[in-house]
Amino acid sequence: xxxxxxxxxxxxxxxxxxxxxxxxxxxxxxxxxxxxxxxxxxxxxxxxxxxxxxxxxxxxxxxxxxxxxxxxxxxxxxxxxxxxxxxxxxxxxxxxxxxxxxxxxxxxxxxxxxxxxxxxxxxxxxxxxxxxxxxxxxxxxxxxxxxxxxxxxxxxxxxxxxxxxxxxxxxxxxxxxxxxxxxxxxxxxxxxxxxxxxxxxxxxxxxxxxxxxxxxxxxxxxxxxxxxxxxxxxxxxxxxxxxxxxxxxxxxxxxxxxxxxxxxxxxxxxxxxxxxxxxxxxxxxxxxxxxxxxxxxxxxxxxxxxxxxxxx
Amino acid sequence: xxxxxxxxxxxxxxxxxxxxxxxxxxxxxxxxxxxxxxxxxxxxxxxxxxxxxxxxxxxxxxxxxxxxxxxxxxxxxxxxxxxxxxxxxxxxxxxxxxxxxxxxxxxxxxxxxxxxxxxxxxxxxxxxxxxxxxxxxxxxxxxxxxxxxxxxxxxxxxxxxxxxxxxxxxxxxxxxxxxxxxxxxxxxxxxxxxxxxxxxxxxxxxxxxxxxxxxxxxxxxxxxxxxxxxxxxxxxxxxxxxxxxxxxxxxxxxxx
Numbered sequence: 001x002x003x004x005x006x007x008x009x010x011x012x013x014x015x016x017x018x019x020x021x022x023x024x025x026x027x028x029x030x031x032x033x034x035x036x037x038x039x040x041x042x043x044x045x046x047x048x049x050x051x052x053x054x055x056x057x058x059x060x061x062x063x064x065x066x067x068x069x070x071x072x073x074x075x076x077x078x079x080x081x082x083x084x085x086x087x088x089x090x091x092x093x094x095x096x097x098x099x100x101x102x103x104x105x106x107x108x109x110x111x112x113x114x115x116x117x118x119x120x121x122x123x124x125x126x127x128x129x130x131x132x133x134x135x136x137x138x139x140x141x142x143x144x145x146x147x148x149x150x151x152x153x154x155x156x157x158x159x160x161x162x163x164x165x166x167x168x169x170x171x172x173x174x175x176x177x178x179x180x181x182x183x184x185x186x187x188x189x190x191x192x193x194x195x196x197x198x199x200x201x202x203x204x205x206x207x208x209x210x211x212x213x214x215x216x217x218x219x220x221x222x223x224x225x226x227x228x229x230x231x232x233x234x235x236x237x238x239x240x241x242x243x244x245x246x247x248x249x250x251x252x253x254x255x256x257x258x259x260x261x262x263x264x265x266x267x268x269x270x271x272x273x274x275x276x277x278x279x280x281x282x283x284x285x286x287x288x289x290x291x292x293x294x295x296x297x298x299x300x301x302x303x304x305x306x307x308x309x310x311x312x
Numbered sequence: 313x314x315x316x317x318x319x320x321x322x323x324x325x326x327x328x329x330x331x332x333x334x335x336x337x338x339x340x341x342x343x344x345x346x347x348x349x350x351x352x353x354x355x356x357x358x359x360x361x362x363x364x365x366x367x368x369x370x371x372x373x374x375x376x377x378x379x380x381x382x383x384x385x386x387x388x389x390x391x392x393x394x395x396x397x398x399x400x401x402x403x404x405x406x407x408x409x410x411x412x413x414x415x416x417x418x419x420x421x422x423x424x425x426x427x428x429x430x431x432x433x434x435x436x437x438x439x440x441x442x443x444x445x446x447x448x449x450x451x452x453x454x455x456x457x458x459x460x461x462x463x464x465x466x467x468x469x470x471x472x473x474x475x476x477x478x479x480x481x482x483x484x485x486x487x488x489x490x491x492x493x494x495x496x497x498x499x500x501x502x503x504x505x506x507x508x509x510x511x512x513x514x515x516x517x518x519x520x521x522x523x524x525x526x527x528x529x530x531x532x533x534x535x536x537x538x539x540x541x542x543x544x545x546x547x548x549x550x551x552x553x554x555x556x557x558x559x560x561x562x563x564x565x566x567x568x
Binding site: 181182183184186187189190193194196197198200201202203260261 | 384385388394396398399400401402403404405409413414415416418427428429430432
């Protein structure tokens with residue numbers, strides 16, 4: 001228990017240090033409006049990272065989630081705009097597409113027994129190509145208001161907070177409870193810890209893995225809706241930075257890439273660390289290339305810490 | 313009373329005959345050791361009894377009824393628990409979680425039946441009680457299994473099987489990876505499991521451990537039971553001689 005708490009304390013301290021640093025560098029950083037902006041900037045990666053965390057906890061990886069999200073956002077926006085579906089049906093349709101894509105990943109991992117890295121590397125490319133073909137690489141505009149509804153915000157004091165950011169926080173709370181307080185949640189850890197032990201304990205490991213990849217697809221669908229809400233369009237080029245940013249967020253959050261260890265809340269903190277660095281460096285006027293550089297350094301540091309702490 | 317009995321089990325893998333009409337029996341409250349050279353069909357026999365493989369022919373009787381296990385889960389439901397050699401524990405999870413892995417308690421009321429929330433407190437309390445009864449000393453039931461010594465881990469695995477077994481506990485080389493002191497601890501634990509009235513099947517290469525623990529010894533050779541002997545009626549060297557085929561023996565001495 002203490003070890004788990006410690007594993008979570010590290011990322012939290014890193015986040016607070018980063019916030020302190022940027023607060024000292026720029027007076028605009030600690031304003032409500034800016035922190036709310038960080039939350040909105042983080043919500044897409046944040047929701048994708050929930051699915052990524054579940055997959056990584058089982059000892060797998062989902063390299064396709066960002067591309068599946070792009071496919072979802074194109075599906076939703078095109079179903080609504082080009083095919084005249086009711087917006088609610090279009091959203092459901094888009095989420096079905098992403099969940100089915102997740103199911104494809106899960107079936108390839110559990111039935112054909114291919115390594116998750118290879119499976120999702122393949123479906124990443126397939127989802128990207130499908131997105132380009134379906135959309136003819138065109139951005140979908142003139143979306144009905146329901147599709148961008150999550151981009152509206154509620155005022156807390158003087159600070160507007162996007163519904164999407166609140167939705168992200170709610171999803172984290174939900175998955176936190178699922179992972180901690182249900183048998184299925186504990187089985188996610190057990191499969192990542194020792195999948196043979198889990199199987200011998202009577203856990204249907206294949207069904208569990210399939211559900212986890214499908215959930216990752218579903219979260220990609222929700223992220224697609226958030227992405228649409230944030231940009232106001234269906235963008236075939238979306239998801240490309242988010243794809244690997246999810247892995248960064250999960251690893252920065254203290255979840256082990258070897259599976260079986262980690263906390264869902266850590267991934268939220270990890271996503272916030274990435275968001276705070278991007279935002280803070282922008283406020284300081286540092287070019288975006290350096291922001292990417294910093295993210296890269298952070299990931300290597302986080303993985304090195306994970307390796308090192310396992311050996312100690 | 314005979315708790316578990318197998319008659320004329322046959323298992324072939326391609327051209328290899330792993331079990332060639334093997335018989336087996338274990339009584340209630342008895343420790344039955346299974347010894348045999350590599351390739352004698354020891355592990356095939358154990359796999360058939362624990363449901364891990366389905367024999368091509370032959371019968372398995374549990375508590376007076378003929379049973380057909382389609383998988384390890386079937387055997388477990390029937391009351392046969394197996395502790396595997398490579399320790400089927402999840403290292404980063406707590407002792408209590410490992411004890412109840414796959415058999416989690418749910419909370420009372422809607423929280424359990426509808427929301428499917430687990431009852432952590434009751435699982436921790438019961439796991440603690442179980443370990444105390446079996447004399448396994450640990451600091452805290454919530455500590456991760458990876459923080460325990462090899463002997464303690466083996467203890468947790470044995471305690472888990474003893475907690476859920478109604479009839480038989482199968483132990484596959486439980487002391488193979490342990491030092492002298494830790495082995496002693498696990499041997500004592502196995503005796504306590506037997507004293508609860510459970511049958512214990514002990515697969516071991518360690519003859520001193522077999523002779524210290526077992527009431528009877530099943531000697532497996534060439535896919536068959538070469539001998540079934542009472543431990544106090546045979547010398548260690550003779551048991552090894554039967555096992556290696558240097559001496560022929562019959563099973564009449566120890567049955568009945």
